[in-house]
Structures are given as C-alpha cells and as structure tokens.
Amino acid sequence: SEGFEIYVGKNNRQNEYLTLKMASREDLWLHAKEIPGSHVVVKGEAVPPQTLKEAALLAAYYSKGSDSSNVPVDYTKIKHVRKPRQARTGMVIYDHHKTIYVTPEEKEMKKIARA
Template sequence: MHVKDLPGSHVIVKSLEPTDATLMEAAMIAAHFSKASLSAQVPVDYTLIKHVHKPSGAKPGYVIYDHQTTLFVTPEKAAVEALEVK
C-alpha cells in the first residue's frame, strides 16, 4: 500500500486474502505516515507485491506499480497508535 502520488511509507500486508478491516487499517497506517497525514479522504493504492517494480536507476524508495485498487481513508492518529505493537 502507498498513498497515491505523494511521498510516504510503503505498507505490506502479509496475507493473500486480507479482510476489509485489515485493508482499511493498513491504508490508514500508510496515510498517517505520509505527507497527507493531516488530510481527509486520502487515496491509498494497493496491489500485490508482484505488481510493484523499481525502475533501474530510480531513487531509493521509488517504485511503480499496476493492477492497483484505491481506498479512501482519513488518517486518525489515535487509531494508528492503537494498532502499534506493544
């Protein structure tokens, strides 16, 4: 997962069949740790890892992807903190 068209963290869900709740939580984490952390209705794209590629010579962290689906989430700091592993 990655926020669409903005700098931010990549989030990986290690499941081939994640629940809708898991997808929304992962999207919220991606939105929270991005330049859109204070925005509402942040578009977050997700796809399978096999559809994510780093172009040769690209900057660290830069990837391109296809076959994506977009979720819209509003990052909530309290909700993200509640998901953190203690």
C-alpha cells in the same frame, strides 16, 4: 489486524528493503497515492477488509497527507510493484491497483498500534 502482520517502511532504504526484498509476491503493498510516504506491506493472501483499512490508515498516516482527510491509498499485490532501472532508492512503479480513501486520526492509529 486480524492476525495479519503489517510492516511499515520509515525511510527510502526501509521502503525498498520491505517492498523488494522482504515481501512475497502475493503480499499486499500499499502507498498513499501520488504523495511521498511509507511503503506498507501486509503479509499473506486474502486480506480481510478491516486489515486492509488498518494498513491503508498506516500508509496515509506515514505520508505527507497525514493531516488531510480522505487520503487516497493505492494497493496491489507485490508482484505488480517494480523498481525502474536507474531509479533512486525507494522509488517504485506499480499497476493493477485499487484505491481506498481513509482519514488518518490519532485515536485510530493508537488502536492499531496496540493491536
């Protein structure tokens, strides 16, 4: 991850804490597009392409799309992510996003875990 810290929420409560409490406004937030899954946060600004890809792989791997190829993962800065009033725990909406397509594979995930 080229020196950037990457965090992954493993349930709704962790997702909400990570996204709405722990992350800073300029940090990068990722989530599998329209698929239930983990929130992923990359701490810092100017995230390089390789770190973005690794974070997207984590978001795809820890989602319901983990067995698919070409999983769409949306990403945006935390300042564009918000929780709607009355929304359930871990539910957020976001805008100003871009989408990256990745295929989560076991060997890639092991490489990322070791880094």
